Amino acid sequence: MKRNIVILASAITALCSCNDGASDKAPVADSSEVKTAPENNKYTSQPLVTHIYTADPSAHVFNGRIYIYPSHDTATGTPENDNGDHFNMMDYHILSMDSVGGKITDHGVALNIKDIPWAGRQLWAPDAAFANDTYYLYFPVKDKKDVFHIGVATSKTPEGPFTAEKEPIKGSYSIDPCVFKDDNGSFYMYFGGIWGGQLQKWNNNKYDSAGKLHQPDELAVLPRVAKLSADMKSFAEPVKEIKILDSTGHLYKEKNNDQRFFEAAWMHKYNGKYYFSYSTGDTHNIVYAIGDSPYGPFTYKGLLLAPVEGWTNHHSIIEKDGKWYLFYHDVQLSGKTHLRNVKVAPLVYNADGSIQTVHSQK
Known part of the structure; x- marks a missing residue:
């Protein structure tokens, strides 16, 4: 096992070594005053870009090219708290590259919060999809009443710029949209995040401003899913809860916080199985569960990404040219929880369909 980790680490270092600072555009002044850090060999991978802070990378392959849809972290001076008010992002920059390890292009601002009519503050982790000869950017942002909903532009x-709809998706709420296209062409949106993501305030798809986090012996809050309509701008059905089960078939309780859902849902398919992966939040794991339907239930299988440097953990998974990759973030450049940088590492499956754990540090 130790030998496998060493081999994996060497492969990751090789494929990422040319990425550090490799942007098509000259470095620009960011409100966070990014300072390019020298390559640090304690990390398995190096930041994809260093001229801006980026996080929550949703990666996709469009037209044979990898496009990354991350959050754009900036230092706004907002005081830190458990609701994440200091994550006060205001726009999106889209990154792209021909292949992992290749030159990266920053396509500039694709969408600004001031161009979203219904938005109040905090433009958090986005995702993207392609259908109807159109690219769709899905994003969570608080409305003017400080309630998170999910919008579409x-x-x-694929690089934008994007034009936002005048209203959020009807029936949407909370954060971290992930849009998955199944083999039959159907699209599903997975979403939700507790604590600052407000998912604990929604019960039976109705908002309760007094909704509280669950107690340790209560069942954990479940992530959500809804099939998208053909127009990709609305839900085709009521939002459903997703069951995540332990090896004995039981739902997790809130105290099982090393395996229960917190935020950062991602869906991909491998050998006919649905892989639902997510962050456990306060225990900092990215874990995965497997099911036979896009609606679940999903049975927990193991640790996908070990805790990274920094409080948050958020990822995506793609296949490119027959190889699988995990995109994620840490805080190598800044050392600060809310000023992050995106990275990529190879993803390796075992013969039984399980995934080898990725470690962000050697």
Whole structure:
């Protein structure tokens, strides 16, 4: 096992070594005053870009090219708290590259919060999809009453710029949208996040401003899913809860916080199985569960990404040219929880369909 980790670490270092600072555009002044850090060999991978802070990378392959849809962290001076008010992001920059290890392009601002009519503050982790000859950018942001909903914006190119709809998706709430296209062409949105993501305030798809986090012996809050309509701008059905089960078939309780859902849902398919992965939040794991339907239930299988440096953990998974990759973030550049940088590492499956754990530090 130790030998496998060493081999994996060497492969990751090789494929990522040319990424550090490799942006098509000259470095620009960011409100966070990013300072390019020298390569640090304690890390398995190096930041994809260093001229801005980026996080929560949702990666996709469009037209044979990898596009990354991250959050854009900035130092706004907002006081830190458990609700994440200091994550006060205001726009999105889209990154792209021909292949992992290749030159990275920062396509500039794709969408700004001031161009979203219904938005109040905090433009958090986005995702993207392609259908109807159109690219769709899905994003969570608080409305003017400080309640998170999920919006959608459109573009004719994967890098944008994107034009936001005038209202959020009806029936949407909370954070971290992940849009998954199944083999039959159907699209599903997975979403939700507790604590600052407000998921604990929603019960039976109704908002309760007094909703509280669950107690340790209560069942954990469950993530959500809804099939998208053909227009990709609305839900085709009521939002459903997703069951995540332990090896004995039981739902997790809140005290099982090393395995229960917290935020950062991602869905991908491998050998006919549905892999639902997510962050456990306060225990800092990215874990995965497997099911036979896009709606679940999903049975917990193991640790996908060990805790990274920094409080948050958020990821995505893609296949490119027959190889699988895990995109994630840490705080190598800043050392600060809310000023993060995106990275990529190879993802390796075992013969039984299980996934080898990725470690962000050697």
